[in-house]
Amino acid sequence: GQQVMQIPQYQHVQEGEDFTTYCNSSTTLSNIQWYKQRPGGHPVFLIQLVKSGEVKKQKRLTFQFGEAKKNSSLHITATQTTDVGTYFCADGTSYGKLTFGQGTILTVHP
Amino acid sequence: EAQVTQNPRYLITVTGKKLTVTCSQNMNHEYMSWYRQDPGLGLRQIYYSMNVEVTDKGDVPEGYKVSRKEKRNFPLILESPSPNQTSLYFCASSYTGMFTEAFFGQGTRLTVV
Numbered sequence: 001g002q003q004v005m006q007i008p009q010y011q012h013v014q015e016g017e018d019f020t021t022y023c024n025s026s027t028t029l030s031n032i033q034w035y036k037q038r039p040g041g042h043p044v045f046l047i048q049l050v051k052s053g054e055v056k057k058q059k060r061l062t063f064q065f066g067e068a069k070k071n072s073s074l075h076i077t078a079t080q081t082t083d084v085g086t087y088f089c090a091d092g093t094s095y096g097k098l099t100f101g102q103g104t105i106l107t108v109h110p
Numbered sequence: 111e112a113q114v115t116q117n118p119r120y121l122i123t124v125t126g127k128k129l130t131v132t133c134s135q136n137m138n139h140e141y142m143s144w145y146r147q148d149p150g151l152g153l154r155q156i157y158y159s160m161n162v163e164v165t166d167k168g169d170v171p172e173g174y175k176v177s178r179k180e181k182r183n184f185p186l187i188l189e190s191p192s193p194n195q196t197s198l199y200f201c202a203s204s205y206t207g208m209f210t211e212a213f214f215g216q217g218t219r220l221t222v223v
């Protein structure tokens with residue numbers, strides 16, 4: 001079935017450093033969603049990308065959708081301790097199904 | 111407050127003892143689904159439902175059952191739980207199956223011994 005590969009699995013940064021997580025698919029995606037899960041919490045929707053080459057920003061977070069719609073990235077500028085958690089991308093191409101990447105666990109050292 | 115409510119939050123049970131995890135949403139969403147989360151594997155879909163009385167298998171349906179008799183409720187049933195079903199379970203709902211955000215419940219941590 002459709003798979004979305006997400007890297008890295010873990011990322012440890014010092015507070016103030018930047019962070020990026022990447023998602024890749026072997027097939028074209030119709031849309032991709034990003035979720036954040038705080039430690040001990042549940043996934044919370046961040047954003048959805050639909051258009052080829054789309055770039056969206058939310059304060060220090062920048063989301064990109066590749067030109068071929070086969071990859072996406074989430075970049076956080078100047079991380080803060082509140083950014084700690086697991087970030088998931090999810091492929092919403094198939095109706096009725098979100099296929100999640102493995103997630104990237106971000107830890108931020110103060 | 112718009113929310114998805116799961117119960118129980120934590121459950122320890124023994125192999126073979128039938129259990130049900132309830133899920134209820136108050137947003138009048140048509141689409142509901144169940145996921146399990148395991149380290150290194152992300153979230154994998156178990157079952158989903160597009161509306162009342164309409165359900166279908168996700169990626170990992172073996173050992174699970176669901177029903178959708180009312181729009182707001184989507185219980186997950188484990189008829190004969192086994193240790194490999196020890197996991198963190200999430201219920202989610204959305205307006206449709208595509209292009210809309212999913213709202214997740216708080217999660218149910220299940221341990222089968």
